[in-house]
Amino acid sequence: MTGIAMPLILVLLAIAFAVTMQRIGAKTEATWPRRAPFLGGGLPETHAWQRFHVRYYPMTLLFIAFEMEMMFMYPWAVVYVETGIVALAEMGMFLGILSVGILYGWREGVFRWQ
Amino acid sequence: MNWLSALARGAEIPVFAVAGAQGLAPVEGLRRRPGLRLVDSPRHARVLLVAGAVDAAHKTALERLHAQLPPPRGTVWWQAAPLFARGEAVAGNDPLPAIRAAAEASDPDQRPDVPPHPWQGMGPHGQGGRGMMGGNPYGRPMAMTAEDIRDGLELDAYSARFGPFLPMLPPGLALDLTLQGDVIVSVTVVSPPFEQGVQGDAPDLCAARMLRLMGIGPRAARARGALMVLPKGSGMRRRLAAWLRGGTVAETPEPLSEALPGLEWAEAVLWLASFPPSQLRAVCMERQAA
Amino acid sequence: MIAAALTLLLALPPLVWVAAMFDRIGTGRGAVLIGPLQNGAALLLRPNTATEAPDRLNRLLAPGWYLALALVGLSVVPLAPGVVASDISTGLVLWGACEALTVVVVFLHGWSPNAPLPLIGAYRYVAIGLPAMLLSMFVLIGAALPAQSLSVVEVVEAQREIWNVIRQPLGLPLFMALGLAITLRGPFDYADGAELAGGTSAEESGPALALWHFARAAMLVAFSAMAATAFLGGHLGPVLPGPVWLLLKTLVLMALSVAAGRFFARMPPARMLTFLWVVLLPLSFASLALVGVEVLP
Numbered sequence: 001m002t003g004i005a006m007p008l009i010l011v012l013l014a015i016a017f018a019v020t021m022q023r024i025g026a027k028t029e030a031t032w033p034r035r036a037p038f039l040g041g042g043l044p045e046t047h048a049w050q051r052f053h054v055r056y057y058p059m060t061l062l063f064i065a066f067e068m069e070m071m072f073m074y075p076w077a078v079v080y081v082e083t084g085i086v087a088l089a090e091m092g093m094f095l096g097i098l099s100v101g102i103l104y105g106w107r108e109g110v111f112r113w114q
Numbered sequence: 115m116n117w118l119s120a121l122a123r124g125a126e127i128p129v130f131a132v133a134g135a136q137g138l139a140p141v142e143g144l145r146r147r148p149g150l151r152l153v154d155s156p157r158h159a160r161v162l163l164v165a166g167a168v169d170a171a172h173k174t175a176l177e178r179l180h181a182q183l184p185p186p187r188g189t190v191w192w193q194a195a196p197l198f199a200r201g202e203a204v205a206g207n208d209p210l211p212a213i214r215a216a217a218e219a220s221d222p223d224q225r226p227d228v229p230p231h232p233w234q235g236m237g238p239h240g241q242g243g244r245g246m247m248g249g250n251p252y253g254r255p256m257a258m259t260a261e262d263i264r265d266g267l268e269l270d271a272y273s274a275r276f277g278p279f280l281p282m283l284p285p286g287l288a289l290d291l292t293l294q295g296d297v298i299v300s301v302t303v304v305s306p307p308f309e310q311g312v313q314g315d316a317p318d319l320c321a322a323r324m325l326r327l328m329g330i331g332p333r334a335a336r337a338r339g340a341l342m343v344l345p346k347g348s349g350m351r352r353r354l355a356a357w358l359r360g361g362t363v364a365e366t367p368e369p370l371s372e373a374l375p376g377l378e379w380a381e382a383v384l385w386l387a388s389f390p391p392s393q394l395r396a397v398c399m400e401r402q403a404a
Numbered sequence: 405m406i407a408a409a410l411t412l413l414l415a416l417p418p419l420v421w422v423a424a425m426f427d428r429i430g431t432g433r434g435a436v437l438i439g440p441l442q443n444g445a446a447l448l449l450r451p452n453t454a455t456e457a458p459d460r461l462n463r464l465l466a467p468g469w470y471l472a473l474a475l476v477g478l479s480v481v482p483l484a485p486g487v488v489a490s491d492i493s494t495g496l497v498l499w500g501a502c503e504a505l506t507v508v509v510v511f512l513h514g515w516s517p518n519a520p521l522p523l524i525g526a527y528r529y530v531a532i533g534l535p536a537m538l539l540s541m542f543v544l545i546g547a548a549l550p551a552q553s554l555s556v557v558e559v560v561e562a563q564r565e566i567w568n569v570i571r572q573p574l575g576l577p578l579f580m581a582l583g584l585a586i587t588l589r590g591p592f593d594y595a596d597g598a599e600l601a602g603g604t605s606a607e608e609s610g611p612a613l614a615l616w617h618f619a620r621a622a623m624l625v626a627f628s629a630m631a632a633t634a635f636l637g638g639h640l641g642p643v644l645p646g647p648v649w650l651l652l653k654t655l656v657l658m659a660l661s662v663a664a665g666r667f668f669a670r671m672p673p674a675r676m677l678t679f680l681w682v683v684l685l686p687l688s689f690a691s692l693a694l695v696g697v698e699v700l701p
Contacts, residue, residue: 003492006409010479010489011472013413018468018615022452024118025610026186030454032253033181033225037455037519038155038606040280041175042288043230047457048520050257050270053295055378056531056677063534070541074497077548081699088696095689102681111681113297113378113674114264118445124438125446146432151443154601157453157609160446184453184609252457274520282599296524296673327599328669329590335669343591343671379524380672383599 058110062101069098126151127217130159130183132176133285134194137166138391139313142322150213154281156182161216162201163209165192168286171305172278173197175288177224179279188216198224229253262294263376269294278305282327282383284391285310287398289370296379301371306398307391315390321357324387327380332358345381350388363390367397409489411647412478416622422655423621426662444618450610459516466513467612470619473509477502478626480556481633484646488557495556496548499630500541506586506623507533510595513616514604525603528673529595533585535680536592540582542688543575546695547634560638569635571698574691576635581684583627583661588620590665594673628657 028034037044073091080087105111127150131141141163145152153159156179168176176197180189189201192209200221204212233240235249242249249255260271277288286308292300313319318332325335334340335358344350353363367373367389374382386394424440433439480495482488492498507530514526548554550571551562559568569576585592596603605616632638632653639646671679 003405003490006405006479006490007476007498010409010475014472014475015465015468018471018619019464021448021615022464022467022611024448026449026451028185028451031181031223031225031227032229032456033178033223033227034184035454035456036178036182036230037517038157038182038521038601039274040277040283040601041172041179042275042277042280043178044254044272044274044520046257046272046274047252047254048272048518048523049515050272051259052523052527053262053267053269053297054527054531055264055295055297055674059531059677059681060534062681063538066538070500070538073541073545074494074554077545078552078554080549080696081552084700088693088700091696092693095692099686099689102685106678106682111674111678113677118448121442122446122449123442124435125442126433126439128446148433148435151433154598155606157607158602158613160450182453184451254456272520281601293520296528325669327597329593329597330666330669334667340669343669343675345672345675378672378674380528380597380599380670384672 055113056111058105058108062105062110065098065101069094127161127213128153128159129161129163129213130154130156130179131163131165132168132179132279133308134164134166134168135286135308136311136313137164137193137308138285138310139316139319140192141165142319144209147210149210157184159183160187161213162187162189163192163213164190164194164197165209166308167194168197168308170197172286175278180221181223181225186220188213188219189221190216200224231255260292260294260299262297263299264294264297271299275304283386284394287386287394289374293379298374298377298379298382301374303370303398307395309395310391315362315392317357317360317362320363320387320390321354324354324357324384327384327387344384348381348385348388350384353388363388363393365389366393369397369400370394405487405489405491408483408487409479411483412475412489415651416475416478416625419625419654419658420618420621423624423658423662424617426659427621430666444614447609447614448611452610452612453607455517455519455607458518459512462512463516463612466509466516467615467619469509470506470513470616471622473502473506474619474622474626477623478629481626481629481650482557482560482638483650484639486557487646491557492555494554496544496554496559499556500537500544502626503537503540503582503586507537510588510604514595517607519607521600521602521606522604525595525597525600525606529588529604531673531677532592532594532680535677535685536582536585539680539685539688540579542685542692543572543578544634546572546575546688546692549692549695550699556633556638560633560640563637563640567635567637567640572635572691572695574687574694576631578684578688578691579631579635580661580664581680583624583631583657584665587624587627587661587665589624589661591668591670591676593665593670594676597670624658624661625654628654628661631657 191203231250236242241251257270273292284307288304290302479489514522551558639650641649
């Protein structure tokens with residue numbers, strides 16, 4: 001029980017510490033010119049928040065495939081030595097198939113910011 | 115909090131340096147000075163240092179920058195004529211005493227306290243109007259969709275003036291950029307980089323500026339690997355290698371409005387840093403004259 | 405368990421100080437010992453700056469979350485036989501969760517000020533952080549195989565005869581790549597790099613900036629302790645008591661990370677993305693396969 005509680009307690013401590021420390025600094029009123037985003041003296045026309053053109057979105061799909069694979073890998077790691085060569089072959093095949101995905105993605109240019 | 119202030123008294127003064135004409139080499143010389151630390155953003159700084167002449171056309175930009183230093187703040191004009199009546203001017207070779215004095219000063223704001231645009235719109239935050247995206251919430255409109263040059267996906271385009279005092283660009287270079295994500299879509303040169311003279315083209319200085327953008331120092335760059343991280347075919351490897359050997363670079367860059375579109379931000383910044391300031395200035399001036 | 409947690413809380417600030425000293429060595433500014441403290445104090449006394457219409461809550465909490473992730477990640481590391489702050493049987497999974505959430509927190513930090521340079525930093529960090537995290541989990545699974553357990557305590561016990569760094573030589577260097585990524589350092593610093601004038605922290609000032617640096621250094625400590633535990637046998641070692649060994653190994657890895665961050669240059673992000681997926685990730689598969697063959701009975 002305490003094993004699960006400890007991370008939560010630590011999170012609360014860290015957050016409390018961080019929020020308290022941020023109250024130390026001097027207080028100033030925020031005027032409009034002070035609040036403008038830093039662009040080296042330049043000004044933006046619009047707010048920065050936008051439907052951002054993320055150039056790596058095909059990569060994130062590939063990432064999800066591997067992330068799901070990771071979920072199978074946790075229990076696999078625990079029973080690996082018991083199961084022996086079969087486990088090695090199974091995971092080898094699985095990773096092999098996913099690796100073809102990397103090669104395909106590479107050919108299609110998913111890592112190229114386009 | 116007395117012990118905190120006592121401890122803080124020995125701290126290095128964070129300085130945001132604006133390099134004007136002939137100011138690049140002196141600012142680089144300050145980089146290793148004990149007692150001060152050059153920072154990349156005015157938010158991190160206590161003192162604004164203007165090194166070298168800045169022409170009056172950039173007065174507003176400089177005032178905006180001044181306003182972005184969190185108060186209390188100070189200003190030092192080093193070998194530069196003050197453009198506005200804040201801070202102290204120094205003519206000598208050593209600005210450190212003046213910077214120390216400025217670190218005790220407290221300049222008031224130089225710009226008027228008004229939002230960038232009046233809050234027009236139908237909602238209480240200035241929003242509403244044309245669809246969901248109209249109006250000027252918090253003094254600015256939201257970004258709108260536009261065509262993209264790489265994948266044809268129509269997402270928001272971000273247009274802004276970058277510079278003239280962005281630390282990763284050559285000092286004085288101001289660009290009107292439109293970005294889609296972090297890829298540059300269109301470029302207009304607003305003002306060319308400042309004249310830096312022969313000192314500004316010194317190989318070690320140019321190499322150091324470029325390497326700083328890559329996150330390493332000149333000693334680490336002696337390993338061949340440092341050149342491998344630069345994109346092939348852009349000439350950046352060749353130019354950096356020349357500087358590291360102590361040679362000069364005499365290549366003329368393409369006009370910026372043709373070379374930069376299509377580049378991602380980091381590539382664009384490295385490409386600009388891979389040319390000596392004098393060459394960049396020449397190519398920008400040529401364009402303006404035409 | 406509570407004693408272990410208290411030890412961690414007491415040890416973390418001095419270790420953060422040491423991390424800041426490592427960052428200062430070789431920069432030629434002197435005052436290696438006291439300098440970081442003075443600069444930190446000066447930052448704490450400066451004001452926080454507001455930006456135009458920021459996401460206030462996330463802006464306030466981002467440094468705290470980062471610190472919390474470092475602390476939780478550190479808490480799964482056994483300090484001595486049987487002395488762990490978070491004594492759970494799936495410590496490696498908890499550490500993996502901290503890695504993954506770091507990407508989220510850094511993103512929030514860049515998102516919340518509503519300013520262009522932090523926003524670009526945030527988005528490109530996600531691109532690099534995701535594959536870097538994947539890579540680290542493959543090498544950590546490699547460390548878990550001989551232990552037949554996801555418990556960090558068992559991972560240490562399985563290294564009684566021989567350390568993982570010798571048994572799986574590819575593991576530690578690949579794990580270091582993750583360390584550089586989650587501590588925003590050198591070649592993997594796509595969030596806070598110089599080409600974005602400080603990136604996600606470009607708009608931060610005063611205590612918020614000081615805390616972000618503090619949390620970043622705390623993450624370096626957590627990462628180094630974890631790497632020392634998974635690959636260098638953690639608290640195992642002759643003569644000296646366990647915690648001292650762990651401390652020494654952690655310090656060595658901290659120094660190595662700082663040095664690696666200064667030695668390797670940062671590539672444009674698209675190049676790094678390709679490098680991660682096409683070179684480093686297959687290397688981690690190879691490392692896992694080698695471990696798999698080796699631990700078979």
